[in-house]
Amino acid sequence: MLREHDHGAIVRVELARTFLGHVIYHVYCYLIDGLLIDTGPPATAAAMARWAAARRIRRVVLTHHHEDHSGGAPLLARSLGVPVEAPAATVRVLANFPRIPAYRRLVWGQPGSAELKPLGDVTETERYRFRVVPTPGHAADHVALFEEREGWLVSGDLYISPRAVYLRPVEDAWTILASLERLRDLHPKLLLCSHAGLVADATRALERKIAYWRGLAERARQLAAAGGSVASVARRLLGREGAMALISLGDFSKRNLIRCLLEDPGGPRRLGD
Numbered sequence: 180m181l182r183e184h185d186h187g188a189i190v191r192v193e194l195a196r197t198f199l200g201h202v203i204y205h206v207y208c209y210l211i212d213g214l215l216i217d218t219g220p221p222a223t224a225a226a227m228a229r230w231a232a233a234r235r236i237r238r239v240v241l242t243h244h245h246e247d248h249s250g251g252a253p254l255l256a257r258s259l260g261v262p263v264e265a266p267a268a269t270v271r272v273l274a275n276f277p278r279i280p281a282y283r284r285l286v287w288g289q290p291g292s293a294e295l296k297p298l299g300d301v302t303e304t305e306r307y308r309f310r311v312v313p314t315p316g317h318a319a320d321h322v323a324l325f326e327e328r329e330g331w332l333v334s335g336d337l338y339i340s341p342r343a344v345y346l347r348p349v350e351d352a353w354t355i356l357a358s359l360e361r362l363r364d365l366h367p368k369l370l371l372c373s374h375a376g377l378v379a380d381a382t383r384a385l386e387r388k389i390a391y392w393r394g395l396a397e398r399a400r401q402l403a404a405a406g407g408s409v410a411s412v413a414r415r416l417l418g419r420e421g422a423m424a425l426i427s428l429g430d431f432s433k434r435n436l437i438r439c440l441l442e443d444p445g446g447p448r449r450l451g452d
């Protein structure tokens with residue numbers, strides 16, 4: 180499924196695999212002045228290529244290698260005849276994409292490989308200039324794109340929700356927090372998120388998420404100091420594990436978030452996979 184949403188200079192492209200007419204999970208890509216940011220999952224690659232062929236696209240940029248962002252890239256690289264660029268670490272993953280876990284293949288499809296070009300520190304269109312901001316934590320290769328004059332911040336998968344309660348073991352909440360703080364300090368006006376869509380009052384939204392996780396860390400520390408286990412602290416603060424934990428066989432879980440927030444923020448950090 181591909182749906183286009185027009186927001187003036189910004190086109191939001193909604194992509195999802197459907198099952199019996201129902202959307203399983205969606206992701207957004209953005210087209211701004213000829214620049215396509217992210218390409219959707221492998222499952223919608225053909226729809227994306229057909230849609231892109233009818234648009235004026237001058238360049239494609241990926242925020243990180245995850246399959247719901249890079250899955251359309253191999254076909255677009257072959258069919259569009261424009262540069263497809265990504266952070267250097269993303270280029271390395273796409274050169275030989277590893278097999279992903281079964282639940283992710285089901286939701287998005289297995290990505291193929293592609294030869295991409297390394298992204299510089301800045302990417303420009305005729306009217307806009309996006310600064311590339313390294314923002315690890317969700318994925319080691321993750322970058323955000325910031326258009327300073329407009330205050331637009333393309334935040335990839337870093338924001339997602341102001342009260343995110345799930346974390347994967349390969350992700351690091353403290354590295355994500357540092358990246359969120361780096362983005363907040365840019366004072367963005369509008370967030371262009373891959374899952375939440377357009378979020379107005381972007382700086383406040385980032386502050387709310389930072390405050391939520393920092394508050395959660397503080398309460399988790401108090402409960403753990405009083406003898407609570409990771410599982411009991413997670414249940415007390417966030418409730419029982421939900422469908423996400425079940426479907427992903429525990430890869431996404433509330434316990435992962437609490438376990439990470441109970442670690443020493445100054446200790447050795449993961450950068451995401």
Ligand SMILES: [Zn+2]
Nearest residue numbers: 245317318336
């Ligand atoms: Zn991701």
